[in-house]
Amino acid sequence: MKRILVTGGSGFLGSHLCDQLLAEGNEVLCVDNYFTGRRENIAHLLQHPRFEAMRHDVTFPLFVEVDQIYNLACPASPVHYQFDPVQTTKTSVIGAINMLGLAKRIKARILQASTSEVYGDPEVHPQAEDYWGRVNPIGIRSCYDEGKRCAETLFFDYHRQHRLDIKVMRIFNTYGPRMHPNDGRVVSNFIVQALSGDDITIYGDGSQTRSFCYVDDLISGMVALMKSRDDFTGPVNIGNPGEFTMLELAEKVLKQVGGTSKITFRPLPQDDPKQRQPDISLAKSELGWEPRVALEDGLQETIAYFRSLLNA
Ligand code: NAD
Numbered sequence: 001m002k003r004i005l006v007t008g009g010s011g012f013l014g015s016h017l018c019d020q021l022l023a024e025g026n027e028v029l030c031v032d033n034y035f036t037g038r039r040e041n042i043a044h045l046l047q048h049p050r051f052e053a054m055r056h057d058v059t060f061p062l063f064v065e066v067d068q069i070y071n072l073a074c075p076a077s078p079v080h081y082q083f084d085p086v087q088t089t090k091t092s093v094i095g096a097i098n099m100l101g102l103a104k105r106i107k108a109r110i111l112q113a114s115t116s117e118v119y120g121d122p123e124v125h126p127q128a129e130d131y132w133g134r135v136n137p138i139g140i141r142s143c144y145d146e147g148k149r150c151a152e153t154l155f156f157d158y159h160r161q162h163r164l165d166i167k168v169m170r171i172f173n174t175y176g177p178r179m180h181p182n183d184g185r186v187v188s189n190f191i192v193q194a195l196s197g198d199d200i201t202i203y204g205d206g207s208q209t210r211s212f213c214y215v216d217d218l219i220s221g222m223v224a225l226m227k228s229r230d231d232f233t234g235p236v237n238i239g240n241p242g243e244f245t246m247l248e249l250a251e252k253v254l255k256q257v258g259g260t261s262k263i264t265f266r267p268l269p270q271d272d273p274k275q276r277q278p279d280i281s282l283a284k285s286e287l288g289w290e291p292r293v294a295l296e297d298g299l300q301e302t303i304a305y306f307r308s309l310l311n312a
């Protein structure tokens with residue numbers, strides 16, 4: 001049994017991670033400021049004897065004693081991270097410094113939830129970890145992209161300078177139950193629109209691609225990375241290489257939900273990446289990990305979740 005800190009633990013991914021770590025017999029301290037996270041996501045854990053929830057903003061120092069740290073605190077949806085962009089950069093950068101300072105003091109292994117956004121709008125396809133990316137430093141996505149890139153820099157400098165035991169994970173688009181219904185990301189938007197009979201909003205002409213990973217696969221990759229051999233730091237891509245255009249995604253959601261929604265087209269947001277697909281060779285060879293859940297099956301679970309949420 002380990003004592004494990006999960007920052008951003010009441011968010012979409014964080015709450016699933018808390019479930020998994022508790023199921024493995026660990027003690028979990030969930031730290032969150034509830035900016036995009038929800039108490040409902042962890043309500044079922046509040047009476048658990050090995051679970052503790054703490055309201056705290058990671059841009060402020062945190063003094064606790066744990067064995068491992070998963071640093072997930074940061075809004076992930078463009079709508080939310082652009083709402084207060086200065087706070088987004090602070091969360092990524094100052095949050096990383098505080099969690100790295102904590103890890104240094106207590107000699108804990110620390111994992112960073114980084115992102116495929118470090119590759120920006122990529123001219124290399126699919127993206128492998130040795131690609132340096134093509135990121136606009138001054139655009140509306142930069143608070144997130146550059147914040148996450150700087151956090152990676154900090155992780156590797158604490159590793160080189162202070163010999164910190166780090167793991168850096170680059171997460172590609174992930175979906176599943178407990179996404180916020182107003183989250184603004186494409187999978188939750190399309191499903192909620194289809195279930196409500198509203199128009200499906202495609203930004204641009206819908207030819208841009210993303211590769212969607214189901215949450216259970218993502219969490220198993222995250223935990224496998226935390227348990228990987230001592231001298232493996234990453235960065236490592238975790239995602240599902242199945243690549244779809246947004247038009248294809250809309251058609252799949254419409255087919256699986258049924259109903260009468262029509263597809264409408266809206267302007268493409270600035271700097272929206274045109275393509276995104278992970279090269280997961282490194283995850284396969286180092287972690288023995290690959291995703292198992294096909295998009296249709298993951299969508300089925302996610303649709304069932306939103307259906308019960310909207311009917312409640
Ligand atoms: P989410 O918005 O559901 O969760 C983020 C959590 O962090 C929320 O609970 C939020 O309240 C909390 N938080 C935000 N700022 C905080 C602060 N200053 N102090 C403490 N808590 C704070 O998003 P998610 O999809 O669960 O993403 C989790 C992590 O994974 C994020 O770091 C995100 O960048 C990364 N990631 C996610 C995806 C994805 O597709 N879901 C892709 C790439 C990277």
Ligand code: UDP
Nearest residue numbers: 060061062063064097098099101102104105
């Ligand atoms: N920190 C923290 N918890 C700890 C130890 C450090 O939040 O248990 C914070 C601390 O406030 C500092 C940051 O982590 O701002 C970086 O710590 P580090 O020791 O690397 O740097 P220094 O304190 O020398 O600036």
Ligand code: UDP
Nearest residue numbers: 078184185186187189201202203208246272
């Ligand atoms: N998107 C869309 N309709 C929506 C929400 C998003 O067409 O209602 C598009 C968006 O422009 C982008 C893709 O879907 O090209 C994925 O968007 P999301 O916000 O989920 O993630 P990210 O752009 O960060 O990968």
